[in-house]
Amino acid sequence: MATILLIFILLLLPLLLYIIKTRFQTLPLPPGPKGYPIIGNILMNNHLTHRGLMQLSLNYGGLLHLRLGFLHTIAISTPQMAQQVLQHQDLLFSNRPATLAIKYLTYNRADMAFAHYGPFWRQMRKLCVVNLFSRHRAESWSSVREEIDKTIQTIFVSFSHHRCVNHGETVFNLTKNITFRAAFGSQSHEEQDKFIEILQEFSKLFGAFNVGDFIPWLGWLDLQGLNKRLVRARVSLDKFIDRIIDEHMKKPKAIDAVDADMVDVMLAFLDDDESKLMKDDDELKASLKLTRDNIKAIIMDVMFGGTETVASAIEWAMAELLHSPGEMAIVQAELASVVGLHRQVLDSDLDHLRHLKRAIKETLRLHPPIPLLLHETSQPTQLSGFFIPSKSRVMINAFAIGRDPSSWKDPNSFRPSRFAPGGDAEGIDFKGNFFELIPFGSGRRSCPGMQLGLYGLELAVAQLLHCFTWELPDGMRPEELDMEDVFGLTAPKAVRLCAVPTYRLTCSLV
Numbered sequence: 001m002a003t004i005l006l007i008f009i010l011l012l013l014p015l016l017l018y019i020i021k022t023r024f025q026t027l028p029l030p031p032g033p034k035g036y037p038i039i040g041n042i043l044m045n046n047h048l049t050h051r052g053l054m055q056l057s058l059n060y061g062g063l064l065h066l067r068l069g070f071l072h073t074i075a076i077s078t079p080q081m082a083q084q085v086l087q088h089q090d091l092l093f094s095n096r097p098a099t100l101a102i103k104y105l106t107y108n109r110a111d112m113a114f115a116h117y118g119p120f121w122r123q124m125r126k127l128c129v130v131n132l133f134s135r136h137r138a139e140s141w142s143s144v145r146e147e148i149d150k151t152i153q154t155i156f157v158s159f160s161h162h163r164c165v166n167h168g169e170t171v172f173n174l175t176k177n178i179t180f181r182a183a184f185g186s187q188s189h190e191e192q193d194k195f196i197e198i199l200q201e202f203s204k205l206f207g208a209f210n211v212g213d214f215i216p217w218l219g220w221l222d223l224q225g226l227n228k229r230l231v232r233a234r235v236s237l238d239k240f241i242d243r244i245i246d247e248h249m250k251k252p253k254a255i256d257a258v259d260a261d262m263v264d265v266m267l268a269f270l271d272d273d274e275s276k277l278m279k280d281d282d283e284l285k286a287s288l289k290l291t292r293d294n295i296k297a298i299i300m301d302v303m304f305g306g307t308e309t310v311a312s313a314i315e316w317a318m319a320e321l322l323h324s325p326g327e328m329a330i331v332q333a334e335l336a337s338v339v340g341l342h343r344q345v346l347d348s349d350l351d352h353l354r355h356l357k358r359a360i361k362e363t364l365r366l367h368p369p370i371p372l373l374l375h376e377t378s379q380p381t382q383l384s385g386f387f388i389p390s391k392s393r394v395m396i397n398a399f400a401i402g403r404d405p406s407s408w409k410d411p412n413s414f415r416p417s418r419f420a421p422g423g424d425a426e427g428i429d430f431k432g433n434f435f436e437l438i439p440f441g442s443g444r445r446s447c448p449g450m451q452l453g454l455y456g457l458e459l460a461v462a463q464l465l466h467c468f469t470w471e472l473p474d475g476m477r478p479e480e481l482d483m484e485d486v487f488g489l490t491a492p493k494a495v496r497l498c499a500v501p502t503y504r505l506t507c508s509l510v
Helices: 002-023 042-047 050-060 079-088 100-105 119-132 138-160 167-184 189-207 216-221 226-250 262-267 282-287 292-323 325-338 347-352 354-366 398-402 450-467
Strands: 063-068 071-076 372-376 381-383 386-388 393-397 468-471 498-503
Touching: 042 050, 042 063, 050 063, 050 071, 050 393, 050 398, 071 079, 079 381, 079 393, 100 189, 100 226, 119 262, 119 292, 138 167, 138 450, 138 498, 167 189, 167 262, 167 292, 167 450, 189 226, 189 292, 226 262, 226 292, 262 292, 292 325, 292 354, 292 450, 325 354, 325 450, 347 354, 347 450, 354 398, 354 450, 372 398, 393 398, 450 468
Parallel strands: 071 393
Antiparallel strands: 063 071, 372 393, 381 386, 468 498
């Protein structure tokens, strides 16, 4: 009897503390659906997608509150509220939330993506922006072009054999090869396949529902058996990347060498007496010391952030253009005029492909690479007269914001001309200054790899459209193309895009 009473008290104690804590709030929490005692809105977990939250915002507004166990969750679905969070109170919302799985698999936030805002994060971001994703780092940018050229050659073979091309698989392999090469240098396909297996398991664990994230005092029970999977996954990553780091350390090279990869660059900041200083960044080197865990965690950031996001954006751009053949005809006519059919697209051509850029911008509006941007409050604050508790998880719904009917005419239509001179969205860009369009975020936690990712996206779509004309298979009409997505880290097409290529240049690819 005493044991049962003790368990009952332990179950009620957190609820009593929560009631006492919230009773003295002078402002109400934002509107949202009512939850149950202790578990809150956990049973609405299937609504925590970009589309589910967008539907809830229709009933509760652009500032929505959900309570998942003892975790306050805030959903932002309008440009006005996004500006409040990302600009007016950016500092208070600059932390990142992390599940138990993410904390464990990122070596307790040893990376940049999930590190809380502070001196360490600022130095890590500077390392990534200046040394890993910089335009001055030739290897990252040249690998994009070379891997795209290889992909065009592969598609040309499919054309020669009258085969349909699975765009989903093709562009995923493209971005995988680019990021793998930039991170590790040239590795065997067997090694790439092994790392992809690790990434896939990490992705499943990152997205797994863990009751311990919402009711912490139940986490130790491991009701879903996730802990063993987490341990196995990190052991696999340790073995894989430790071996690569050891190989790089055995073959030291100058980190400003043309063929230096990301491991080479980060090893220069390793907290090791034998590490070499960067000639042009002694100040950063003196203030930043990386551990092996930091290097492994950043590599995970790069592989997750650079592979699936860019691949999904390329596939969506091609899908939207095949779904709107009139728009594809305009882009291909522009390519023929600016570039000519006697050669492939060069980097110098991209700035002159105005309608292509509008089509890319429209794709990012409708299909942001990461539909839900995650933030966390560092201290209590208020938004529009509502109380926002400390350590609240804030989900900025870039998907819903890009389709907000108060900001966009025909919000669900693919209409690149809206960004043209005289269009209703003329002048709006996606660099974080216009909160109607934030596919890469805004403020302190905006995407540091935006320029490199955008370069790969624009060049890949330009080459695919310039080198080939595309038709849907088996006589499918454009309006029959499946345009549904599936929620995850990104929101890729639910059904992979397949199309039949026909080579259209006068020059040979051989």
